[in-house]
Amino acid sequence: MQIITDKTQKEKKEHGSFSFPFLLSYERLSAYESGSFLWHWHPEAELTLITSGKMEYHVNEQVFYAKEGDVIFCNGGALHAGNMTCSYDCSYNAITFLPKLIYGYKESVIYNQYVRPIVENPGFGGIYYDYTSTSGKKVHDLTLQISEVASNKKEGYELTIISLLTTLWKILWSDYEASNTKSHGDFRRNYERIRSIISYVENHYQEKITLDDVASCVHLSRSECSRIFKANMQQSLFGFIQQYRIQKSLDYLLDTDATITEIADMVGIPDPNYFAKTFTKIQGMSPSAYRKHRG
Template identity: 50%
Template structure:
């Protein structure tokens, strides 16, 4: 299983309906190819609750080691990805919702005073609620009640879900520091990163140079490398390699194509180099991985 995205890495999955824009979904890392989900984004805010196990979860330029009982706040339209911590599987519940669930209608006082400052002007892309502060536990309790109400599908469950989500938002608003200048720069960098990742997604089968990606993002070579490293926490070259390896994993398990052919179709001109990179990223050779997962 993989998350389906469009050309700009926006997730295509619907997160709730127009009239009630929230979705509660149970996930397990081992259900994904390579026990990880690739970088993607969606316009919804996401609250992740870890049920069991551990995982490494990255949002923009930050990576968190999540453990059972932790909650992670991911702001709207942030790039995020997750993978196993060591060899531990991880079960988690994702609660995704559009900000309008909180503010109701465009231009409302609630939107301008309490929602937009966090979603567009705070500069906060994520927040790890690990129980180190008392209010973290309050958020977790409201989130678990939200999940229970949503899944009950009782006659008036929508009303109770909104009540709980309002309580969560109030706590977030009280404790998130607002920094409008950082927020504007963050959005600018995010747009540049989307262009870079989009180019890699469309051309990973070809030879990609720094000039190619920089041109796609309308940046100089040096600025392209700097912004990518700052936001993503890894080099552009490493990202391209990992993306190609992820794509090759699906071909190894879903097709009978020769490994040399898979390497070439994923942008590796040299089969031996592909095997070397695969070993480094996945911890085994392509042939061993295929035997283990077929």
């Protein structure tokens, strides 16, 4: 399984309905190929409650190492991805919602004073709530309550969810206002460039990709392209390309009868020996072992 996105990395999955844009889903990282979900975004805000295990969670330029009980808020429109740490599986509740459930309409004081500063700041990716902190415990309890109410669906549950989200948002807004780095200016300036680079890789991973190709698509020099990507994504551009190619190879290994050599070529690594070496480094086992183990 993997998250399906369009060419801009926007997730295609529907998050709730037009009449009630809210969705609760129970997830685990081991359900995804390689124990990770790839970079994507959606207009809805998201709360991730870790119910067991650990997760390395990336949102924009931030990296959070979350454990059981922790909650991560991801802003709508923010690029995010997640993976296992130290081979630990991770189960979590994912709650996605449009903040309009809280503010109602954009002319309201609720929107302009408490919601707009957050949702209209593309450089603000999210906040990590450690369960052991005072605010973290409050956010955990509220997120757990929201999960339980959404799961039980008793009469009037929608009103209860809105009430709980509003209470949680007040905590979020207070923490956002108190943050010294709430603008995340560097990432804000480079946000569209990063998305364009990721989109280019996703659309051309089967081909030979050079630094000149990528730099050209975002109108930057080679050195500046590499610098911006690494500074904001915490990994090199080359490392990201190879990781993405290996991720895509998992589908071919499990869903086709193609040989390892053929699959290597399909994902843009024409040298099967180098493909096998890279695959083993990233996945911890050879392509043939992965096919046998997961197939």
